[in-house]
Amino acid sequence: MRQFVVIGHDAPTTPDFSLDDLAGAAGRLDVLCRCVTSAFFLSHAIREDVRVHLVLADEYTVTFEGNELRRLNPDERSTAALVRNALEEREEAIGHVPVESSPGVSLTRRGFAATLDDVARGGIVVQLHEDGDPVVDVDPPTDPVFVLSDHHEFSDAETDHIERHAAERLSLGPEPLHADHAITVAHNYLDTDGFERY
Amino acid sequence: MRQFVVIGHDAPTTPDFSLDDLAGAAGRLDVLCRCVTSAFFLSHAIREDVRVHLVLADEYTVTFEGNELRRLNPDERSTAALVRNALEEREEAIGHVPVESSPGVSLTRRGFAATLDDVARGGIVVQLHEDGDPVVDVDPPTDPVFVLSDHHEFSDAETDHIERHAAERLSLGPEPLHADHAITVAHNYLDTDGFERY
Numbered sequence: 001m002r003q004f005v006v007i008g009h010d011a012p013t014t015p016d017f018s019l020d021d022l023a024g025a026a027g028r029l030d031v032l033c034r035c036v037t038s039a040f041f042l043s044h045a046i047r048e049d050v051r052v053h054l055v056l057a058d059e060y061t062v063t064f065e066g067n068e069l070r071r072l073n074p075d076e077r078s079t080a081a082l083v084r085n086a087l088e089e090r091e092e093a094i095g096h097v098p099v100e101s102s103p104g105v106s107l108t109r110r111g112f113a114a115t116l117d118d119v120a121r122g123g124i125v126v127q128l129h130e131d132g133d134p135v136v137d138v139d140p141p142t143d144p145v146f147v148l149s150d151h152h153e154f155s156d157a158e159t160d161h162i163e164r165h166a167a168e169r170l171s172l173g174p175e176p177l178h179a180d181h182a183i184t185v186a187h188n189y190l191d192t193d194g195f196e197r198y
Numbered sequence: 199m200r201q202f203v204v205i206g207h208d209a210p211t212t213p214d215f216s217l218d219d220l221a222g223a224a225g226r227l228d229v230l231c232r233c234v235t236s237a238f239f240l241s242h243a244i245r246e247d248v249r250v251h252l253v254l255a256d257e258y259t260v261t262f263e264g265n266e267l268r269r270l271n272p273d274e275r276s277t278a279a280l281v282r283n284a285l286e287e288r289e290e291a292i293g294h295v296p297v298e299s300s301p302g303v304s305l306t307r308r309g310f311a312a313t314l315d316d317v318a319r320g321g322i323v324v325q326l327h328e329d330g331d332p333v334v335d336v337d338p339p340t341d342p343v344f345v346l347s348d349h350h351e352f353s354d355a356e357t358d359h360i361e362r363h364a365a366e367r368l369s370l371g372p373e374p375l376h377a378d379h380a381i382t383v384a385h386n387y388l389d390t391d392g393f394e395r396y
Contacts (some may be wrong), residue, residue: 020275023271030273042373042375044374054379150290173389177241181385183241184375184383187373188386
């Protein structure tokens with residue numbers, strides 16, 4: 001299982017946003033939607049052994065479960081609609097009990113720290129960092145958990161929390177990447193481990 | 199200079215499409231828009247030494263020039279608006295003379311073969327293929343040109359044309375990727391050449 005936790009610092013916490021302005025009024029939800037697409041889509045298939053957690057403004061987390069997903073399309077707008085549907089259920093999300101809004105998509109009332117604490121129980125947290133070890137020099141962990149941020153840097157508190165959990169600190173390359181591109185590169189690194197002469 | 203030629207088999211050739219249905223009525227223009235984003239965006243910068251050519255239904259080609267681009271945002275909708283603006287100028291595109299619709303974005307009246315013939319004069323065409331040599335085993339070409347397709351496979355005629363130009367046949371990994379994800383991986387492969395112990 002590969003997991004990705006993506007922090008949306010400005011993401012909406014209510015469903016009353018327009019699908020026509022994801023990059024503006026919807027708090028850069030476009031970035032989070034592309035992260036979902038990068039995490040799940042192969043050319044003609046869905047990666048079933050993947051889970052994505054979108055943390056919305058440190059208040060809610062929307063989780064996408066690869067082996068249960070239906071109705072996921074690769075464009076930003078339709079993914080944003082799934083997030084919006086999940087937020088419609090926010091009154092039902094009580095404590096840390098998730099509520100499913102569509103097949104494979106669920107909402108939990110919790111922020112980044114509680115989400116990462118939970119996810120870290122089921123995997124190895126990898127910190128992506130420009131000063132980390134080059135990814136090709138490291139044996140890929142089983143059940144990796146990658147933590148990414150939207151267009152903002154991690155806050156100090158977020159970094160502290162990641163470092164508390166992180167088993168490894170890796171660099172994907174010399175260029176700083178958007179979160180969705182980092183997910184694509186991370187997948188490729190895991191895919192190619194053991195691939196022919198890789 | 200890194201160049202990417204992306205074939206949009208069902209892409210629109212007139213500007214009368216809605217930005218609200220890129221994945222449907224606009225012929226999967228969402229894929230082409232994500233290719234533009236993958237090709238140009240670093241975390242807080244644009245890759246200036248990149249050129250992208252979107253071939254629209256084998257009739258027009260919209261070219262994005264990294265070192266001249268303005269007003270490019272990473273979301274699909276705003277990139278689609280730039281394509282639509284380019285198509286507004288289609289009456290001005292006569293012969294193979296490009297017409298600029300916004301800074302760094304131009305439209306040419308030509309299809310895939312003519313575009314690739316032209317682009318191949320300025321770079322080394324790389325064919326991406328599942329049976330190609332693993333990308334990490336090959337020294338990156340100077341001035342590579344990658345050819346990609348939207349959600350459809352290449353036609354036989356397109357494959358023939360690519361093979362006529364291609365100097366190398368590379369595989370990016372064992373999993374078949376969406377075109378925009380392939381661009382991200384190709385960039386990473388080029389970025390990491392010579393990076394520390396890579």
